[in-house]
Amino acid sequence: MEFSSAEPFKGEGCLSKEKNLYITFVLGGPGSGKGTQCAKIVENFGYTHLSAGELLRQEIASNSEDGVMILDMIKEGKIVPSEVTVKLIQKGMESCDNGKFLIDGFPRNEENRTAFEQIIGAEPNIVLFFDCPEEEMIKRVLNRNEGRVDDNIETIRKRLKVFAASHYPVIDYYSKKGKLCKIDAIGTEDEIFERVRPVFAACEGVQ
Ligand SMILES: Nc1ncnc2c1ncn2[C@@H]1O[C@H](COP(=O)(O)OP(=O)(O)OP(=O)(O)O)[C@@H](O)[C@H]1O
Ligand SMILES: Nc1ccn([C@@H]2O[C@H](COP(=O)(O)O)[C@@H](O)[C@H]2O)c(=O)n1
Ligand SMILES: [Mg+2]
Numbered sequence: 001m002e003f004s005s006a007e008p009f010k011g012e013g014c015l016s017k018e019k020n021l022y023i024t025f026v027l028g029g030p031g032s033g034k035g036t037q038c039a040k041i042v043e044n045f046g047y048t049h050l051s052a053g054e055l056l057r058q059e060i061a062s063n064s065e066d067g068v069m070i071l072d073m074i075k076e077g078k079i080v081p082s083e084v085t086v087k088l089i090q091k092g093m094e095s096c097d098n099g100k101f102l103i104d105g106f107p108r109n110e111e112n113r114t115a116f117e118q119i120i121g122a123e124p125n126i127v128l129f130f131d132c133p134e135e136e137m138i139k140r141v142l143n144r145n146e147g148r149v150d151d152n153i154e155t156i157r158k159r160l161k162v163f164a165a166s167h168y169p170v171i172d173y174y175s176k177k178g179k180l181c182k183i184d185a186i187g188t189e190d191e192i193f194e195r196v197r198p199v200f201a202a203c204e205g206v207q
Helices: 014-018 034-045 052-061 067-075 082-094 110-120 134-142 153-176 189-204
Strands: 022-028 048-051 100-104 126-131 179-184
Touching: 022 034, 022 153, 034 048, 034 100, 034 126, 034 189, 048 052, 048 082, 052 067, 052 082, 052 100, 082 110, 110 153, 126 153, 126 189, 134 153, 153 179, 179 189
Parallel strands: 022 100, 022 126, 048 100, 126 179
Antiparallel strands: none
């Protein structure tokens, strides 16, 4: 574990002027268990969970202007232009009184990361990275059964390629800032949560 930053962020962005922000980025490949562990963090530590993928799927469902473009990108496992995703995250953050956010599946690449800094004007306090072998991720996604258009072997392979090609610079960036907390994502859901729990328990005292 190599994180140090439990202080609230007070930056120049519109959100950070209004309230103390405690932001956790939750990273990991498709099926690594990000959403599953976020639900447990919400239950135990009272964070607001914003999944970038879920916000994009809601945008498709709402028949918005960008919906068709987003659907095409998701079917191909590609990363949606950052401005679109960050604006959705911003809306989610603004509609919430609570300043404690889990931002799941974001940033996926360096463009995502810098767009968040520019538009939101804030940085994460902690970056969780669920480290999971590819074969396990494939198995979990194929068993998920939630009717997602991208949960098929062809798209999973594309998502894994995109993940392998783009996540490392983000991880490396936060590692150098002492914000990265790498979690071994093999084990039962409860076993993994016992690895996650101390990260948030350590922050409780300072919030
Ligand atoms: N530790 C685990 N062991 C076995 N199955 C798991 C574990 N954690 C999660 N799962 C299951 O694996 C599937 C994928 O988990 P989850 O949706 O949390 O992953 P994710 O990282 O959010 O994936 P995506 O990036 O595709 O949204 C789900 O069906 C979930 O119930
Ligand atoms: N920052 C992001 C996050 C997601 N996407 C797109 O959504 C798909 C599903 O994401 P999950 O986190 O729910 O797995 C993903 O494959 C991308 O197409 C994105 O563009 N940018
Ligand atoms: Mg998910």
